[in-house]
Amino acid sequence: MSTTKTIAEYAAEYGLKPDEYQVILDRLGREPNYVELGVFSVMWSEHCSYKSSRLHLRKFPVTGDKVICGPGENAGIIDIGEGPDGQKLACVFKMESHNHPSYIEPYQGAATGVGGIMRDVFTMGARPVALLNALRFGEPDHPKTKRIVEGVVAGIGGYGNCVGVPTVAGETNFHSGYNGNCLVNAMCVGLADADKIFYSAAPEPGLPVVYFGSKTGRDGIHGATMSSAEFSEDSEEKRPTVQVGDPFAEKLLIEATLELMASGAVAAIQDMGAAGLTSSSVEMAGKGGLGITLDLDKVPQREENMSAYEMMLSESQERMLAILKPGREEDGYRIFKKWGLDAAVIGETNTSGHIVLTHKGEVVCDLPLGPLSDDAPLYDRPWVEPDTQAPLTRVPVAPVGDALLTILKSPDMASKRWLWEQYDRHVMADTLADSATGADAGIVRVHGTKKALAVTSDVTPRYVQANPYEGGKQAVAEAWRNLTAVGADPIAITDNLNFGNPERPKIMGQIVRAIDGMAEACRVLNFPVVSGNVSLYNETNGVAIPPTPTVGAVGLIEDYENRIGFNSLKNGQVLILIGDTKGELGSSIYLREVHGLEEGAPPPVDLELEKLNGDFVRSLIHTKTAKAVHDLSDGGLLTAAFDVAAASNVGIELKNPTDLEDHVFAFAEDQARYLVAVDEASAHLVLARAAEAGVAAQTVGVATGTDLVLAGAASLSLEALKQAHESWLPAYMGA
Amino acid sequence: MKAAVLVFPGSNCDRDCKVAVETTTGGHVDMVWHQETALPSGLDLIVVPGGFSYGDYLRCGAMASQSPVMAEVAKAAERGVSILGICNGFQILCESGLLPGALLRNAGLKYICKPIELTIENRNTRFTSAYGDEQTIWMTQGNADGNFFADADTLQSIEDNGQVVFRYVENPNGSINNIAGIVNKAGNVLGMMPHPDRAFEPSLGSADGAPLFHSLQRLLQSA
Numbered sequence: 019m020s021t022t023k024t025i026a027e028y029a030a031e032y033g034l035k036p037d038e039y040q041v042i043l044d045r046l047g048r049e050p051n052y053v054e055l056g057v058f059s060v061m062w063s064e065h066c067s068y069k070s071s072r073l074h075l076r077k078f079p080v081t082g083d084k085v086i087c088g089p090g091e092n093a094g095i096i097d098i099g100e101g102p103d104g105q106k107l108a109c110v111f112k113m114e115s116h117n118h119p120s121y122i123e124p125y126q127g128a129a130t131g132v133g134g135i136m137r138d139v140f141t142m143g144a145r146p147v148a149l150l151n152a153l154r155f156g157e158p159d160h161p162k163t164k165r166i167v168e169g170v171v172a173g174i175g176g177y178g179n180c181v182g183v184p185t186v187a188g189e190t191n192f193h194s195g196y197n198g199n200c201l202v203n204a205m206c207v208g209l210a211d212a213d214k215i216f217y218s219a220a221p222e223p224g225l226p227v228v229y230f231g232s233k234t235g236r237d238g239i240h241g242a243t244m245s246s247a248e249f250s251e252d253s254e255e256k257r258p259t260v261q262v263g264d265p266f267a268e269k270l271l272i273e274a275t276l277e278l279m280a281s282g283a284v285a286a287i288q289d290m291g292a293a294g295l296t297s298s299s300v301e302m303a304g305k306g307g308l309g310i311t312l313d314l315d316k317v318p319q320r321e322e323n324m325s326a327y328e329m330m331l332s333e334s335q336e337r338m339l340a341i342l343k344p345g346r347e348e349d350g351y352r353i354f355k356k357w358g359l360d361a362a363v364i365g366e367t368n369t370s371g372h373i374v375l376t377h378k379g380e381v382v383c384d385l386p387l388g389p390l391s392d393d394a395p396l397y398d399r400p401w402v403e404p405d406t407q408a409p410l411t412r413v414p415v416a417p418v419g420d421a422l423l424t425i426l427k428s429p430d431m432a433s434k435r436w437l438w439e440q441y442d443r444h445v446m447a448d449t450l451a452d453s454a455t456g457a458d459a460g461i462v463r464v465h466g467t468k469k470a471l472a473v474t475s476d477v478t479p480r481y482v483q484a485n486p487y488e489g490g491k492q493a494v495a496e497a498w499r500n501l502t503a504v505g506a507d508p509i510a511i512t513d514n515l516n517f518g519n520p521e522r523p524k525i526m527g528q529i530v531r532a533i534d535g536m537a538e539a540c541r542v543l544n545f546p547v548v549s550g551n552v553s554l555y556n557e558t559n560g561v562a563i564p565p566t567p568t569v570g571a572v573g574l575i576e577d578y579e580n581r582i583g584f585n586s587l588k589n590g591q592v593l594i595l596i597g598d599t600k601g602e603l604g605s606s607i608y609l610r611e612v613h614g615l616e617e618g619a620p621p622p623v624d625l626e627l628e629k630l631n632g633d634f635v636r637s638l639i640h641t642k643t644a645k646a647v648h649d650l651s652d653g654g655l656l657t658a659a660f661d662v663a664a665a666s667n668v669g670i671e672l673k674n675p676t677d678l679e680d681h682v683f684a685f686a687e688d689q690a691r692y693l694v695a696v697d698e699a700s701a702h703l704v705l706a707r708a709a710e711a712g713v714a715a716q717t718v719g720v721a722t723g724t725d726l727v728l729a730g731a732a733s734l735s736l737e738a739l740k741q742a743h744e745s746w747l748p749a750y751m752g753a
Numbered sequence: 754m755k756a757a758v759l760v761f762p763g764s765n766c767d768r769d770c771k772v773a774v775e776t777t778t779g780g781h782v783d784m785v786w787h788q789e790t791a792l793p794s795g796l797d798l799i800v801v802p803g804g805f806s807y808g809d810y811l812r813c814g815a816m817a818s819q820s821p822v823m824a825e826v827a828k829a830a831e832r833g834v835s836i837l838g839i840c841n842g843f844q845i846l847c848e849s850g851l852l853p854g855a856l857l858r859n860a861g862l863k864y865i866c867k868p869i870e871l872t873i874e875n876r877n878t879r880f881t882s883a884y885g886d887e888q889t890i891w892m893t894q895g896n897a898d899g900n901f902f903a904d905a906d907t908l909q910s911i912e913d914n915g916q917v918v919f920r921y922v923e924n925p926n927g928s929i930n931n932i933a934g935i936v937n938k939a940g941n942v943l944g945m946m947p948h949p950d951r952a953f954e955p956s957l958g959s960a961d962g963a964p965l966f967h968s969l970q971r972l973l974q975s976a
Binding site for chain 2: 172175176179180181182264265266267269270357358438439440441442443444445446447449450454455463578579
């Protein structure tokens with residue numbers, strides 16, 4: 019620490035704006051010291067305070083008859099009914115970004131993203147049972163992209179595989195808009211008994227505060243602040259702010275935490291995530307309306323001569339803070355010793371309303387907790403209507419077969435086998451569907467029951483870019499559709515909002531409108547938001563990422579024997595297209611990959627129609643009438659037909675029963691559509707039932723042979739298509 | 754059947770193994786912590802499960818092989834108790850000398866998780882007697898260090914003694930002679946990289962691991 023800078027100058031360096039610093043001066047009635055400034059700067063960072071987005075996040079519906087705990091805790095919790103012994107089961111889940119660290123140090127950035135999101139889930143008493151990830155990388159030709167892909171994938175696998183939680187689903191895009199900022203959004207889903215949930219609020223004064231897990235080092239200091247600023251050319255100098263993960267320690271931490279909870283010793287608990295010891299202690303005491311003292315000399319330390327500032331700001335991984343019930347310290351020590359974890363009583367709760375830190379016998383920080391949370395800045399940032407794309411005026415024609423080949427080997431649409439074969443998708447022996455299966459969502463059993471959870475992650479950034487409101491709606495609708503397509507009842511979502519600099523009115527406009535769209539979709543589809551994360555300032559040298567509000571969603575399958583995928587098509591079965599095809603090609607994969615055009619209004623999302631069509635498809639699944647189901651999304655009908663044919667190893671002959679030109683029929687991305695296979699004998703009945711329900715449905719093909727055919731337009735061997743689909747990524751990665 | 758599943762810090766297939774044994778045999782399974790210096794009495798089977806014991810921060814399985822419980826496992830092996838090591842368990846059994854050879858980093862240097870087709874090379878072991886006349890079986894594997902290696906003399910004796918139990922149809926990792934699983938000379942200790950504990954009922958994508966556990970059950974019935 020240089021002595022030439024004033025505290026006010028440090029405040030600016032740590033991202034506090036002059037007016038924010040003034041609020042601190044006013045509340046304290048004095049200048050904060052260096053440690054206190056550090057505490058304020060991380061607690062008031064965008065990452066921890068949501069100061070730019072909080073106002074708009076309030077638009078999300080967050081309640082519902084299945085919601086046990088909405089946003090505000092470590093993760094959201096939903097009711098998934100009773101277990102075989104009558105116990106009430108809960109599903110705990112959340113998605114979180116680790117974008118900035120993953121760009122700077124891909125392996126550790128991604129690994130610790132996975133670790134962090136798992137801690138959010140088991141902190142609440144849930145055992146993690148599934149992981150997902152949503153990844154956005156720069157264009158393949160960008161000099162950094164390959165190295166980032168390599169590192170991020172290895173990091174996700176290296177962490178999740180070792181801890182032993184299956185990675186069952188995800189999505190991956192490549193676009194020049196992410197050249198300077200990759201996105202790594204990790205989601206964790208856990209299972210708990212609904213009456214054994216743990217929260218962070220300290221319940222009473224006089225209780226011991228116990229630190230356990232890994233020791234505290236100097237890694238990740240000011241990580242939360244880094245994640246709240248734009249990148250520039252010197253960002254790689256920020257590598258020391260990236261944390262280092264230890265998945266073995268995380269595995270021990272999970273087992274020790276769940277054992278400690280089962281022992282009945284825990285009164286409140288909080289993991290140390292962003293802003294580490296600062297954020298966890300402030301939240302526990304603050305939420306409980308209490309005060310807290312910590313003796314920093316007692317903090318287990320990995321390095322010598324750590325200052326109070328370094329300890330409070332460190333983001334060393336795999337650490338927990340628990341408040342134990344009176345006299346239960348010995349239970350804790352027994353369990354921590356068994357699992358070989360460091361542990362120490364480092365403080366106590368009290369009624370002071372202050373956080374007081376002592377170090378080497380001196381008080382180094384004494385702050386009222388109220389201002390830290392209650393007075394955290396809340397901005398109604400100025401915004402303007404974001405740019406939107408006008409409807410298409412022309413759709414260039416291309417030969418359908420060539421276009422399909424081009425699409426299937428394009429970076430976004432090519433098989434991601436190279437990635438997900440590096441993830442353990444089967445540990446815990448409850449995985450029923452994963453990235454390899456040929457299903458629209460990952461499916462894991464609720465251990466020991468007939469129930470299963472369906473999980474998915476979705477957003478179509480090019481739609482959000484072209485129209486943030488419709489794109490926001492579409493992200494939610496597609497997640498809902500993917501859960502529906504495997505036979506699940508969609509229950510709730512977690513959102514991970516990734517945007518550029520909110521201080522720019524156009525970016526703020528994207529945020530506002532995307533949230534509006536998402537909130538509208540959540541309301542109509544009865545699909546509340548139970549947790550979420552916001553990642554802003556994803557910009558480099560003034561260039562923002564495409565707006566990317568990722569939706570992670572969870573649905574329930576009551577009896578997993580009733581699940582379905584698109585890998586079960588049989589020769590002779592009839593393919594019925596559910597939903598209307600008007601020929602929407604604005605901002606489509608076809609335009610972008612075949613013609614190099616990123617233009618046109620995205621397909622509008624009629625939410626009532628989504629509900630109608632989706633409920634109809636679900637009824638076909640529940641009555642076992644549907645034999646295979648795939649939702650239609652990127653690349654439209656022909657691409658979906660390829661997915662079904664390839665996963666089922668049987669050819670499909672499609673015909674175009676519409677007035678649309680073949681290339682439009684093949685690749686249009688109209689929403690609320692599904693491709694459903696039924697036995698030939700039941701096709702008439704299905705069409706009649708659809709007509710009764712007011713659902714658009716038409717027969718578009720039959721399963722036969724070994725080719726994918728669109729009558730009069732294209733005929734390609736499935737083998738050649740598979741080859742094109744599988745070859746791009748391994749070739750790119752040099753595997 | 755009375756079975757024990759060992760639990761090391763970092764084991765993550767311990768529950769899977771317990772459920773697989775219980776589901777396929779109806780047997781009783783005790784979980785045994787690695788610090789134990791005695792095993793439950795009357796065991797018919799000891800499973801050394803998969804995972805990342807001690808984070809595999811040293812050679813895979815090297816630290817776990819030094820755990821107190823492994824001395825007891827070695828004694829049980831000598832008494833003829835059936836011992837099954839899966840994935841990290843196979844690595845631990847090699848490191849502790851209960852099985853010959855070693856498992857190296859995969860040839861492609863990456864973790865590989867995928868369903869894998871195996872031939873049953875020896876149907877006369879206590880682990881494979883319940884397999885029928887199927888040509889090949891499928892199970893998933895998930896590891897970064899599944900590349901089996903043995904020096905020429907050791908390999909020769911493994912082959913000559915019929916100790917190779919499973920071979921890969923398509924070698925995923927560079928394993929010598931496509932070896933996926935071997936038994937010791939006495940035939941009571943099996944180590945394999947693919948996971949029968951993830952392939953014991955059709956909803957998991959394959960039930961081809963179930964006959965392995967049925968074989969052990971059959972051994973008890975014939976005894």
